[in-house]
Amino acid sequence: MKQAQRGAALLVLVGLIGLLAMATLARALSSPPGAEAALATESALARAREALIAYASWEDNSPGSLPCPDLNNDGVAELSCSEDVGRLPWRTLGLGPLTDGAGECLWYARSPTFSNGIPTSQRDGSAGRPFLNPATPGQITEAGSTGATGALLVAIVIAPGLPLAGQTRGAANGLSGCRTGDIGQFVEDVELGGRLYRHSDGQSAVMLLPGERFNDRVLGISPERHFATVSARVLGQVGVRERDGGTPTEAWWAQNQWCAHLCATGTGGRIALPDGSAVYRALAVLPACAPPCSGS
Incomplete structure (x- = not known):
């Protein structure tokens, strides 16, 4: 009985291997050259x-x-x-x-x-x-x-x-x-x-x-893709500077004029991107230089 069960299990395993090989071959044949x-x-x-x-x-x-x-x-x-x-x-x-x-x-x-x-x-x-x-x-x-x-x-x-x-x-x-x-x-x-x-x-x-x-x-x-991620980091930096009034103390903040691209929504900060989209982050404190966003 046990030998019969082992034989049946072996046949199932061989069948599964065969199906896998056929699927792999079919995928290879259906893929265009160089795919x-x-x-x-x-x-x-x-x-x-x-x-x-x-x-x-x-x-x-x-x-x-x-x-x-x-x-x-x-x-x-x-x-x-x-x-x-x-x-x-x-x-x-x-x-x-x-x-x-x-x-x-x-x-x-x-x-x-x-x-x-x-x-x-x-x-x-x-x-x-x-x-x-x-x-x-x-x-x-x-x-x-x-x-x-x-x-x-x-x-x-x-x-x-x-x-x-x-x-x-x-x-x-x-x-x-x-x-x-x-x-x-x-x-x-x-x-x-x-x-x-x-x-x-x-x-x-x-x-x-x-x-x-x-x-x-x-x-x-693209500038939009690049600054979408960079702006998220900048807003994160604003978020960890609550004790400094939300103003990053790093030299790049003022020198690169980041606040000219930041506005306050009432619940957080938003940085506008070149294509008209924006990056938003909920923030408790924003720099005093950030004006209200239009429509806020």
Whole structure:
């Protein structure tokens, strides 16, 4: 009797394994070619973008400022740099090494005005050193198939994909696991609408489907998305300063003119964003500089 039960159980197990194998095969056959690699790329880009925004929101120099790129392929942001494009500093961001679906490490570019290398005390409202708050525009030009879209981004993350004709990439670096080579061996520049858009200098974000001459995948950080998280941190800072009348004592609060973007609703504080949306937080005390919100 027991042998018969064991035999029946074995047949059920074999049947289940067979069904699982058939389901796996069916999924593989129904997925378009390259779907898993594309998904891996999008996942890596999304993780990198959210990590950069989180880093910026807790930057104590000026909330919203972004780190230097990794310029020597060790995964660490340079402490001081004159470059605004390089490899993603994944160690600094508290991530593991992020790779796209082709196994390549990600690249990163920031708007120069969002550099955390600009001391708060030197942000004077000039074009090169603006006050860093929700009114600060990005400097990276977004482009589609017909040229510039009109959007200016704070930062971008680039997945380089497989090497294209003419690109030569070196072996993996022992510290980071990322392949060696200059940026031109990984990302492409492309002409659209009679204008050259460069990924190699970090000033453009080209959103195109991959092809024979261009296969970069780009994910951008808009000012609205960026400052939604940064503003939440700023309101949180207001909340912990009740004893100081709700006024943050950090230098960045006054220097970057945050109160010009804050208003009181009667139950809390609201910071307006460039697209007309706002970030709200219930607060017992607000700085005296915060006027009532319109309609409150």
